[in-house]
Amino acid sequence: MGRPLRxxxxxxxxxxxxxxxxxxxCTVGVAPFASLLVREGTAWLNASTPLVSSGALSLLLRSLxxxxxxxxxxxxxxxxxxxxxxxxxxxxxxxxxxxxxFPAFLPPFLLALGWFHLFGVSGLLGxxxxxxxxxxxxxxxxxxALAFTPIVTCLVALGIQGVDPGLEEAAxxxxxxxxxxxxxxxxxxxxxxxxxxxxxFTLSFSELGVPMFLRVDTFPAAVFSRLGGVDYAPGEALxxxxxxxxxxxxxxxxxxxFVGTRSYAVxxxxxxxxxxxxxxxxxxxxxxxxxxxxxxxxxxIAALAWRALSGGGLAEAGRWMGRAPWNSLSSSAVAATAIxxxxxxxxxxxxxxxxxxxxxxxxxxLAFVAPAAVLGIGLISLWNRPALQWVYGSTGILVVGYVARxxxxxxRTIGSLIAQTxxxxxxxxxxxxxxxxxxxxxxxxxxxxxxxxxxxxxxxxFCLRDLELAVLYYPPGGEPLxxxxxxxxxxxxxxxxxxxxxxxxxxxxxxxxxxxxxxxRRAT
Amino acid sequence: xxxxxxxxxxxxxxxxxxxxxxCGRRAREVVVYTSVDQVFSEPVFRAFExxxxxxxxxxxxxxxxxxxxxxNRLIAESAxxxxxxxxxxxxxxxxxxxxxxxxxxxxxxQAQDLPPGLRGADGSWTGVAARARVLLVNRKxxxxxxxxxxxxxxxxxxxKGKAAIANPLFGTTTMHVAALFAKWGDEPARAFLxxxxxxxxxxxxxxxxVKRLVVAGEVAFGLTDTDDANEARKEGADVxxxxxxxxxxxxxxxxxxxxxxxxxxxxxxxxxxVDYLLSAEAERQxxxxxxxxxxxxxxxxxxxxxxxxxxxxxxxxxARVAEEMERIQPWLRQWAGL
Numbered sequence: 001m002g003r004p005l006r007x008x009x010x011x012x013x014x015x016x017x018x019x020x021x022x023x024x025x026c027t028v029g030v031a032p033f034a035s036l037l038v039r040e041g042t043a044w045l046n047a048s049t050p051l052v053s054s055g056a057l058s059l060l061l062r063s064l065x066x067x068x069x070x071x072x073x074x075x076x077x078x079x080x081x082x083x084x085x086x087x088x089x090x091x092x093x094x095x096x097x098x099x100x101x102f103p104a105f106l107p108p109f110l111l112a113l114g115w116f117h118l119f120g121v122s123g124l125l126g127x128x129x130x131x132x133x134x135x136x137x138x139x140x141x142x143x144x145a146l147a148f149t150p151i152v153t154c155l156v157a158l159g160i161q162g163v164d165p166g167l168e169e170a171a172x173x174x175x176x177x178x179x180x181x182x183x184x185x186x187x188x189x190x191x192x193x194x195x196x197x198x199x200x201f202t203l204s205f206s207e208l209g210v211p212m213f214l215r216v217d218t219f220p221a222a223v224f225s226r227l228g229g230v231d232y233a234p235g236e237a238l239x240x241x242x243x244x245x246x247x248x249x250x251x252x253x254x255x256x257x258f259v260g261t262r263s264y265a266v267x268x269x270x271x272x273x274x275x276x277x278x279x280x281x282x283x284x285x286x287x288x289x290x291x292x293x294x295x296x297x298x299x300x301i302a303a304l305a306w307r308a309l310s311g312g313g314l315a316e317a318g319r320w321m322g323r324a325p326w327n328s329l330s331s332s333a334v335a336a337t338a339i340x341x342x343x344x345x346x347x348x349x350x351x352x353x354x355x356x357x358x359x360x361x362x363x364x365x366l367a368f369v370a371p372a373a374v375l376g377i378g379l380i381s382l383w384n385r386p387a388l389q390w391v392y393g394s395t396g397i398l399v400v401g402y403v404a405r406x407x408x409x410x411x412r413t414i415g416s417l418i419a420q421t422x423x424x425x426x427x428x429x430x431x432x433x434x435x436x437x438x439x440x441x442x443x444x445x446x447x448x449x450x451x452x453x454x455x456x457x458x459x460x461x462f463c464l465r466d467l468e469l470a471v472l473y474y475p476p477g478g479e480p481l482x483x484x485x486x487x488x489x490x491x492x493x494x495x496x497x498x499x500x501x502x503x504x505x506x507x508x509x510x511x512x513x514x515x516x517x518x519x520x521r522r523a524t
Numbered sequence: 525x526x527x528x529x530x531x532x533x534x535x536x537x538x539x540x541x542x543x544x545x546x547c548g549r550r551a552r553e554v555v556v557y558t559s560v561d562q563v564f565s566e567p568v569f570r571a572f573e574x575x576x577x578x579x580x581x582x583x584x585x586x587x588x589x590x591x592x593x594x595x596n597r598l599i600a601e602s603a604x605x606x607x608x609x610x611x612x613x614x615x616x617x618x619x620x621x622x623x624x625x626x627x628x629x630x631x632x633x634q635a636q637d638l639p640p641g642l643r644g645a646d647g648s649w650t651g652v653a654a655r656a657r658v659l660l661v662n663r664k665x666x667x668x669x670x671x672x673x674x675x676x677x678x679x680x681x682x683x684k685g686k687a688a689i690a691n692p693l694f695g696t697t698t699m700h701v702a703a704l705f706a707k708w709g710d711e712p713a714r715a716f717l718x719x720x721x722x723x724x725x726x727x728x729x730x731x732x733x734v735k736r737l738v739v740a741g742e743v744a745f746g747l748t749d750t751d752d753a754n755e756a757r758k759e760g761a762d763v764x765x766x767x768x769x770x771x772x773x774x775x776x777x778x779x780x781x782x783x784x785x786x787x788x789x790x791x792x793x794x795x796x797x798v799d800y801l802l803s804a805e806a807e808r809q810x811x812x813x814x815x816x817x818x819x820x821x822x823x824x825x826x827x828x829x830x831x832x833x834x835x836x837x838x839x840x841x842x843a844r845v846a847e848e849m850e851r852i853q854p855w856l857r858q859w860a861g862l
Contacts, residue, residue, distance in 0.1 A: 059861070121741060121742055127742075157551075213729065215726075246621055380601060381600070384600075392604075408759075473597070474583070475581075476583045477555075488563060488584065492563040493563070
């Protein structure tokens with residue numbers, strides 16, 4: 001390579017690396033939609049009538065209302081729990097917090113199955129009335145809110161831990177602890193709980209498995225009916241997605257307005273330890289509330305375990321499991337690594353407000369918010385080509401889909417981490433002759449190794465719990481465990497399905513346990 | 525230095541995982557897409573693997589999209605077909621593939637002793653092991669003398685809010701509704717479906733869910749498939765299986781249908797799998813495990829499983845039902861509110 005070329009490459013290293021990451025992000029996350037648009041020609045433009053005429057609009061409103069209720073309930077439960085976990089001397093803090101948080105890492109469909117074993121007519125605590133309530137709008141809100149509450153709890157807990165201790169100490173001189181919490185800590189942690197609200201609203205709006213299982217019609221079901229019904233109409237499905245675009249942009253604007261780069265505090269990386277607020281005579285009641293939340297969180301998992309054990313499903317699970325757990329783990333691990341790689345470059349660009357970074361960030365958010373069914377069909381349209389058979393015909397296509405949908409996790413998490421690092425650290429390295437790639441891998445990555453590890457773990461778990469996307473295009477014989485659970489649920493013995501759910505739970509717990517252990521070791 | 529070693533190790537692990545992900549097409553294997561329940565079809569594929577030594581890679585449908593998820597994927601992938609064989613849970617979906625030119629006609633020698641009326645003359649599809657649409661009745665909630673005997677009972681005000689069907693946008697219920705449109709014509713069929721809605725019939729996510737509702741006593745009876753009804757019996761539920769409209773319309777019979785896909789990646793292995801799925805042995809397995817009615821006279825049936833000749837079957841032209849099924853979709857979606 002000639003010296004001038006090398007010099008030019010070095011001069012434009014940052015732009016080149018960013019262009020490569022952007023190309024990767026667009027290939028997996030944007031191109032599927034573009035491919036679908038091109039393949040469908042103008043069919044999607046002409047397909048706007050079903051949106052108005054078939055009641056899809058009322059389903060859209062209904063889904064918005066249900067998602068808002070899920071979000072409000074999760075906030076109502078999660079904010080006080082977050083304060084208890086984050087800043088008080090509640091009893092049994094760690095075990096209760098872990099139990100409470102764990103279901104957030106499982107597919108909500110699996111939790112719905114657990115609640116069915118508890119409150120279905122023939123469930124452990126079931127009656128006709130409980131079953132009627134479960135299989136209704138109320139049931140959907142209940143199941144999803146309990147599944148997502150830990151997101152609020154965790155973000156609020158980490159958020160208030162990140163609040164400047166000086167503020168709190170000053171307030172405690174003149175105010176009671178309750179006033180400190182409501183007037184100082186919660187407002188100061190607003191970026192954290194607003195972020196939680198946006199995430200929960202998005203997750204519940206795009207959720208398909210739980211409403212379908214509980215027989216409640218929602219907007220994603222309307223989109224799905226254009227792709228899963230007899231008259232396969234991807235153009236109409238695409239037309240139905242259109243109203244979501246301004247809606248997603250609105251969410252994005254809200255997130256930028258209220259959270260922005262201030263979300264750094266939620267990663268709990270402050271070094272200064274703060275004294276926990278003493279609850280005094282309220283301590284037993286507060287502890288009971290936290291443990292009640294923990295028990296509610298694990299109740300559906302316990303019901304699944306009970307069903308698996310009582311029906312002999314665990315003994316049969318090996319026969320029905322196949323390679324599905326391995327398919328899940330291998331594809332999720334590779335996808336999480338790619339997500340972190342893209343997140344490192346694009347997250348850096350968003351943190352430093354580089355040109356084009358906001359557009360890439362928006363693309364990642366839109367791929368996350370768009371109905372998984374449309375993204376899935378777009379992936380088939382783009383990747384099912386003879387030249388790409390090595391990807392499409394293997395579990396590689398699962399990796400592509402996961403990266404497309406969950407790249408936002410890497411971009412946002414790592415972007416927030418890098419935003420904490422003063423710019424002059426990078427400037428000093430650049431002045432000493434370090435190129436962009438070197439600064440990224442030798443300075444920023446080691447500085448935030450723990451946070452990047454956390455982002456990898458988070459991305460891995462999100463990929464592991466994915467169902468809606470993978471079910472549309474999983475490679476023959478290469479289905480992840482969530483898909484196998486879903487397809488076996490039809491007429492499969494209940495105890496075997498419950499046992500496979502227990503395997504999914506165990507796999508997720510093992511991954512989180514091992515990841516948590518490694519991250520803690522790194523911290524000490 | 526240590527950091528770069530860590531990165532190298534990480535890259536090695538990722539590369540290993542990528543390799544383990546598999547490398548697309550393998551020479552000796554067969555790819556099958558099926559809407560027959562995984563719990564029943566997978567053991568048949570494993571038996572074929574043992575007999576032929578050819579590995580089977582399968583894509584299964586979910587209960588909610590039964591029969592249409594795999595079908596739509598076949599259509600979506602038509603530019604670069606991935607599947608060698610489609611084993612459909614009903615005989616109507618294959619016509620949607622035939623219409624699009626996605627099927628390779630194949631007259632299997634195994635089909636010679638199957639009834640000629642239940643296969644395409646050119647070998648584009650071949651029917652085997654069948655199911656029927658039945659009423660599953662909860663014996664605890666319905667006295668014997670009041671047992672519903674017709675699908676019209678679903679619309680009878682006597683059973684207001686006490687009956688269930690699966691979502692007619694998916695699965696065999698779509699086919700059943702299309703068959704009614706073909707037999708009765710548009711107006712009577714639409715009136716019947718509107719009457720179901722007015723009568724508060726529960727719309728379940730699937731036929732398996734209909735079975736659950738009946739077994740749990742949440743509804744008195746429901747319209748489902750024989751394999752789901754058989755599961756209820758195997759669970760020891762106090763239920764009765766009624767083959768409806770024995771004196772008039774007849775029950776809708778639905779053989780599973782085997783189709784060889786055009787331009788499949790493994791055509792020879794695909795033909796071998798088609799032969800196996802159409803064999804008496806596969807019919808026996810489906811009868812024993814999934815209560816499917818064998819179409820060959822010589823295949824034994826377990827207790828409680830009838831033969832097609834034992835019931836009054838609805839006289840339908842499956843090709844016509846397929847046309848109706850496509851035609852009525854916009855109206856059906858409106859009816860379902862989606």
